[in-house]
Amino acid sequence: xxxxxxxxxxxxxxxxxxxxxxxxxxxxxxxxxxxxxxxxxxxxxxxxxxxxxxxxxxxxxxxxxxxxxxxxxxxxxxxxxxxxxxxxxxxxxxxxxxxxxxxxxxxxxxxxxxxxxxxxxxxxxxxxxxxxxxxxxxxxxxxxxxxxxxxxxxxxxxxxxxxxxxxxxxxxxxxxxxxxxxxxxxxxxxxxxxxxxxxxxxxxxxxxxxxxxxxxxxxxxxxxxxxxxxxxxxxxxxxxxxxxxxxxxxxxxxxxxxxxxxxxxxxxxxxxxxxxxxxxxxxxxxxxxxxxxxxxxxxxxxxxxxxxxxxxxxxxxxxxxxxxxxxxxx
Amino acid sequence: xxxxxxxxxxxxxxxxxxxxxxxxxxxxxxxxxxxxxxxxxxxxxxxxxxxxxxxxxxxxxxxxxxxxxxxxxxxxxxxxxxxxxxxxxxxxxxxxxxxxxxxxxxxxxxxxxxxxxxxxxxxxxxxxxxxxxxxxxxxxxxxxxxxxxxxxxxxxxxxxxxxxxxxxxxxxxxxxxxxxxxxxxxxxxxxxxxxxxxxxxxxxxxxxxxxxxxxxxxxxxxxxxxxxxxxxxxxxxxxxxxxxxxxxxxxxxxxxxxxxxxxxxxxxxxxxxxxxxxxxxxxxxxxxxxxxxxxxxxxxxxxxxxxxxxxxxxxxxxxxx
Numbered sequence: 001x002x003x004x005x006x007x008x009x010x011x012x013x014x015x016x017x018x019x020x021x022x023x024x025x026x027x028x029x030x031x032x033x034x035x036x037x038x039x040x041x042x043x044x045x046x047x048x049x050x051x052x053x054x055x056x057x058x059x060x061x062x063x064x065x066x067x068x069x070x071x072x073x074x075x076x077x078x079x080x081x082x083x084x085x086x087x088x089x090x091x092x093x094x095x096x097x098x099x100x101x102x103x104x105x106x107x108x109x110x111x112x113x114x115x116x117x118x119x120x121x122x123x124x125x126x127x128x129x130x131x132x133x134x135x136x137x138x139x140x141x142x143x144x145x146x147x148x149x150x151x152x153x154x155x156x157x158x159x160x161x162x163x164x165x166x167x168x169x170x171x172x173x174x175x176x177x178x179x180x181x182x183x184x185x186x187x188x189x190x191x192x193x194x195x196x197x198x199x200x201x202x203x204x205x206x207x208x209x210x211x212x213x214x215x216x217x218x219x220x221x222x223x224x225x226x227x228x229x230x231x232x233x234x235x236x237x238x239x240x241x242x243x244x245x246x247x248x249x250x251x252x253x254x255x256x257x258x259x260x261x262x263x264x265x266x267x268x269x270x271x272x273x274x275x276x277x278x279x280x281x282x283x284x285x286x287x288x289x290x291x292x293x294x295x296x297x298x299x300x301x302x303x304x305x306x307x308x309x310x311x312x313x314x315x316x317x318x319x320x321x322x323x324x325x326x327x328x329x330x
Numbered sequence: 331x332x333x334x335x336x337x338x339x340x341x342x343x344x345x346x347x348x349x350x351x352x353x354x355x356x357x358x359x360x361x362x363x364x365x366x367x368x369x370x371x372x373x374x375x376x377x378x379x380x381x382x383x384x385x386x387x388x389x390x391x392x393x394x395x396x397x398x399x400x401x402x403x404x405x406x407x408x409x410x411x412x413x414x415x416x417x418x419x420x421x422x423x424x425x426x427x428x429x430x431x432x433x434x435x436x437x438x439x440x441x442x443x444x445x446x447x448x449x450x451x452x453x454x455x456x457x458x459x460x461x462x463x464x465x466x467x468x469x470x471x472x473x474x475x476x477x478x479x480x481x482x483x484x485x486x487x488x489x490x491x492x493x494x495x496x497x498x499x500x501x502x503x504x505x506x507x508x509x510x511x512x513x514x515x516x517x518x519x520x521x522x523x524x525x526x527x528x529x530x531x532x533x534x535x536x537x538x539x540x541x542x543x544x545x546x547x548x549x550x551x552x553x554x555x556x557x558x559x560x561x562x563x564x565x566x567x568x569x570x571x572x573x574x575x576x577x578x579x580x581x582x583x584x585x586x587x588x589x590x591x592x593x594x595x596x597x598x599x600x601x602x603x604x605x606x607x608x609x610x611x612x613x614x615x616x617x618x619x620x621x622x623x624x625x626x627x628x629x630x631x632x633x634x635x636x637x638x639x640x641x642x643x644x645x646x647x648x649x650x651x
Contacts, residue, residue: 047510047511047512048481048510155598155599156369157598158598185368185369185537185599186368186537186538186539186578186581186582186594187368187577187578187581187594187595187599188594188595188598188599189581189594190581190592190593190594190595191594191596193592194592194594197592212510212511213511214585215583215585215590218590219590219591219592220592242585243586243588252512253511253512254585254586255515256511256512256514256515257511257540257585258514258515258518258538258540258541258543258544258582259540259544259584259585259586260540260543260544260563260567261567261584261586262584262586
């Protein structure tokens, strides 16, 4: 078994801010654990406030975790801190908004030359050659048609390819892609998703793919981690989680996707009950959960196996699971 | 029942950019017409043009927008003001940011109501309470400021405000785009219930074909500034006529199906400054014929919809003949 490229172990992050003299706390990430195997794509799925972007910041070193451990290539993040330049070369990022992620005054050539010069010391002929090679990888060909373009001359899909090419420039082992297609038109999302798939296969890059879209996560990811208010509520093989969700929140996400093919799918959750802050020891989802029981008010459910490579944190699942286990034993 | 809103040959430009090109459609009484398209398709410009809220350099070059027998295009701003909100209301793309940040929700309702008809304090309070209840927001939020509400709540307030004068036509421009998927679902359900109660007609403009198909009775598909197809929503889902509609539908897989493939449409969206003849979709179309690159297809009415496509026309001819 290959050892993981990235491993998060019980990672915790709380943001503190002062508002009107009072200290406010937002517990953004709560004891999150998952790992990314070589050439795997792990999707972090959640809505706003789920903590998915905070996790991206923790992985890329923009923010520091309060507790828990982030291990990259077998070495804890603390050790990498003495070699941040090397860490940044190996862990790259693709952002949501390609229009904002590129300097409007820099040509494609200049943008792509930066990581190649800074991290790999390329210049002259070698630099030019490498820029052309990367552009070819992201299918911006013929190269001479794109290399001297400025961002405003390119479409959204093409810009996102340039952003991806820039991330590839430093030959990273891991790319964190934060909603890389949500700003793009539906018809051109596929080409970026396919590009990620190709890069994992051919450039041997592993990905953390952050999205609110369970469908694209299912298309792309080996594993899906579903987050709610900073907590992992479900985690498992991509198609398994997206097809047979076991946590009520994942179920709700799946049912909320517009589905004109279905005959009136009514969600099982009363959507008018929202945003009840439940930071007092119970299940984070109980305020919106149709199945909430008394135990959900007082204890936090643990992630338990509900199938092969599939775990969910829910007391209801825990109970049915226990009875299933009993049944099979009998 | 006649058309409540009859748009004929509407053309809108921003300088050299031809954003809306000879667009015609009718909105029937009580109907929700979905207008679907990707960025640069002209769908939002169409929404602005219908309400005459275009900002310069946006200009209506030609065509008419007939609302209850009256053409809005030549109408003066002061006459438009009487119609807007009370007869024809808009919920903007970022409706949640369209609320005034420095006044309470109640005050904003009050301003909208009083601009159109005199009403007493108690009656206004009652109305605000009623409107908020409709969109499932507790009455106490009337005295809150917009920043105290979540994004989904703000968008629901914006919808309630658009409804407060019981307009005949509502124009929704991407009302759910900036919201989380669960909240989107809630707003779509809410809208369906509101339509039952108020029997308004609506244009529902969105890039999200899945949502549009769920909420709309008929769907108009825009590409390159034109309407390329209009069909009954159910019929369009089963049997799209235009190859673009067909391709777009494939980008929205059934979330419950067993296998889901990554499907897109190869190529890039059209440049709206390009006014050469031919079909704007031809470079990306897998059914394109030679003539598609040189001859602009004409929108042909079929039933209560229609299609602008050489290939569909030939197919239709074969089917009929």
